[in-house]
Amino acid sequence: MPALGIIVVAAGSGTRLGHPEPKAFVELRGLAILEHALMGVFDSIEPAQVVVVAPESRLAAARTIARRVAGPADASVSVVAGADSRQGSVLAGLAALAPEVEVVLVHDAARALTPGSLVDRVVRAVRSTGGGVIPALPVADTVKRVADGTVRETVDRSDLVHVQTPQGFPRAALDAAYAAATQEYTDDAALFSADGGTVTTVEGEARAFKITTPWDLRRAENVLGARTGGLRTGLGFDVHAYDEADPLWLGGLYWPDEPGLSGHSDGDAVLHAICDALLSAAGLGDLGSRFGTSDPRFQDAASEVFLKETLALVAGAGFTVVNVSVQVIAARPKIAPRRSELEVHLTTLVGAPVTLGATTTDGLGFTGRAEGIAVVATALLSGS
Incomplete structure (x- = not known):
């Protein structure tokens, strides 16, 4: 002690x-x-x-x-x-x-x-x-x-x-x-x-x-x-395994005929990584400390709830979102056909430009074996 x-x-x-x-x-x-x-x-x-x-x-x-x-x-x-x-x-x-x-x-x-x-x-x-x-x-x-x-x-x-x-x-x-x-x-x-x-x-x-x-x-x-004046950057990262029993929600959009992601909430790894990046940049902790899996209120919750609350916390701390960049690492779903739709939707949700890219790991690791999805996000904030 x-x-x-x-x-x-x-x-x-x-x-x-x-x-x-x-x-x-x-x-x-x-x-x-x-x-x-x-x-x-x-x-x-x-x-x-x-x-x-x-x-x-x-x-x-x-x-x-x-x-x-x-x-x-x-x-x-x-x-x-x-x-x-x-x-x-x-x-x-x-x-x-x-x-x-x-x-x-x-x-x-x-x-x-x-x-x-x-x-x-x-x-x-x-x-x-x-x-x-x-x-x-x-x-x-x-x-x-x-x-x-x-x-x-x-x-x-x-x-x-x-x-x-x-x-x-x-x-x-x-x-x-x-x-x-x-x-x-x-x-x-x-x-x-x-x-x-x-x-x-x-x-x-x-x-x-x-x-x-x-x-x-x-x-x-x-x-x-x-x-809080000036510019602040933050990094977010999230991983979820596939779960065939659940629907797939990714980037706030529904993906039919794709396996869902396991998790306490809806498992939306893109929104989770964005929240982590925003909280990191604002010095407000991370997703786990703010919306822990021990809280029954967030059981099966739509991840847009986390994003809205995160944006309120960031604004309350005196920051404005400048932009967010997201990289999806996964074998499936195929991101390219819906990339523009994702960027428009995420930009609307965040209230600032969001760009999104996707890649695979050429068969290496758990993403290469199509066992799950990994997402990296970066956020740029400006002090108000």
Whole structure:
């Protein structure tokens, strides 16, 4: 088990954000705020046990998001129910950590754009100091002390900072501080200090601002839009075996008198490869992590469903499809007689030019033995 634990607090109501759903589940450029926050966590270097603390009513959604972001590291993530207060939610997260965890980071999901480099910075500082560590940025604005609407004095800002998360602590000392707490504190550093712990700072990140109001949400959208500028390419690949018992759907078209393709859905390898290429280019994972075979909703589903959802995710992440190129590798069906029809249909589905080619492997491999189909796709996206 990792020696690092990261508690991601996502149990807040988000009333000030003006949405009916909890804040962490509000959409930001096509993805939930929680998903963006977890992507930053998983961009960090050191393996960690990640505990997501979510509202009781959103545990299933939180688990789905966490598994999707974690991918092959999904065994390191767990989801627990939060409490009525932030302090109670952190306590629930602490209770879910494995005994082997020695360093704990507490992170607010609302700081959705926090980069993995800041997580690494805090972890290193906790290990080097042996105490609590918080990211901080200097206060740039002039600060006034006001009473009854009247300015009383200008406050010296030289020793003032804005505090962010993740905040890091030695596990044993943080557990003791929580056990001793008799009141609510505004953050974990204050609680830790109240129990006699020493807290130092590391340099924060401008992108780690907290999404609290609609203005903050729009600011986050703008930051993501700037980050995704330029061109991005992605590669997709899919393979399916023939199944004589099923109809063949390929490229969104029906192919009569041809063996179908086995799969959880309709097995359309062309659409699956296109989805993979689009997700890859946008940095949104892959088809398996987005529409896994364990999800009964996609049993025998038409693959156009996956493509529509993929295109929505790509657009939500701030990208526009420039073009897609597809190469089918198969002994059958013969693609050439329907190539133009396929390209027109796929171009309509994708909303951008799609070109399609086909080849065989001259009798070599499983495609050469006519056991199945392989498809390679590439996608070019432009940041909006």
